[in-house]
Amino acid sequence: MRYFSCKLAFTVLFAGLVATAQAQAPDEVKALIKQGVALYDEGKYDEAVLRYKQALKLAPDNFTAQYELAMTYGHLDRHEEVVEICKKLLQDNANADANVYVIYGTALDDLKQPQEAIRIYQRGIKKFPDNGLLYFNLGVTQASTQRYEEATESMQMAVRKNPRHASAHRILALLTAQSNRVPAIFASVRFLQLEPHSKRAIGGLEVLDKLMGKGVHKTGENAVTLNVTPNMLKQMNGKKNQPDNFGQADLLLTMASALDYDEKNKDKSATVRLAEKLTSLCQSLEEQKPENHPGFAWSYYVPYFITLKKAGYLPTLAYLIQAARPGQPEAQQWLEQHPSEVKELQEWSEAYKWPE
Structure with missing residues (x-):
C-alpha cells in the first residue's frame, strides 16, 4: 500500500458516489453501508468489510457498497480483490465515478503492475480529464x-x-530539482505554503534550502565560490524560446545567495534574506515579461509569485513557510504576533485565479 493513503487524500468518500443508485436502495442496505463507512473511518476495516458484504447480499449490484468494499480491501492489502471489484464496477456502470479508476490503478501499482496501472489511469483521464488526482x-x-x-x-x-x-x-519540486532550479523553488514554496506545519514541511524546507543555496560555497573566512552548473550554462546558451528557460534568473539567484555572506547581511535573519532573495527573483522575472516566455512554470508559477510580490505578501510568505523549521523560534514568534497578515495572505491566495 505504498501510495494508497496519499493517493486517496482527495477522494470523495460516500456522499458523492452515485447518489441516485443509493437513493433507490432499501433502507436496510443504506443503513449497512452507513455503518460500514463509520467503521472504516474508525480504522475498523475488517468490521467494515462485514457490513458491506451484508449489504451486497441484499443488493448484489449496489455500486456504493462495492466501491466502499474495494477501498476497504485496499487498506487491508487485499489488492487482488480490489482489482476484481473495480473491473466489475467499470463493466457494469457506464457512468462509474473517477475514484474507481483511482483505487483500481492504486491496487495495480501495489501489485507491482505499474504498466497496467498507467493504462487504467490514462483510461480514467480520458473519461475524466479534469480530475487532478488521476494525473x-x-x-x-x-x-x-x-x-x-x-x-x-x-x-x-x-x-x-x-x-x-x-x-x-x-x-x-523533487522531479525538477536537478534539471531546473527556479521552477523547483516555486513548487517547493507553494508546497510549504499549503503545508507549513506538517511533518513533511521539514523535508520540504531541506529541499528549498539546497535549491536556494545551490552553486554557492564558502571557501574561506572572507571567500565565496560561485559554481555555474551545466544546466544553467545550457539554459543561458540555449534558445530564448526554449520552454521554461530560467538561465538568467538562475544566475541572478546564485549571485543573490552569495550575498548571504556579505558583511552588510550578517545581522539579517535567514527569513529576511529568503524574502529578499525571492523578491529579487520575482523582480527579475517580471522584467523579463513572463508572457513572452513559453513553458509551464512561466505561465503557471511565475505570474502567481509576481502578483503575490506586487501585493506585498512575500515577507509574510517567507515567515509562513519557515513555520516547521526546528531551532528557529524567530519565525514562529513572528507568526504568532501577525495572525492577521497570515490570514490575509491565505485569503488572497484562495481567491487567486490560477490558469487552467
Missing part, C-alpha cells in the same frame, strides 16, 4: 518506473487541475 497518481507511477519527463508533465497537469494539492507541488 497525480499517474505521475507517481511514471516516476516509480523512471519515466521522469512524463511524470513531470503529469504532475504539472495535477496542479493545474487542483492548485491546492500540496503533494503534487512537492513531487513536482
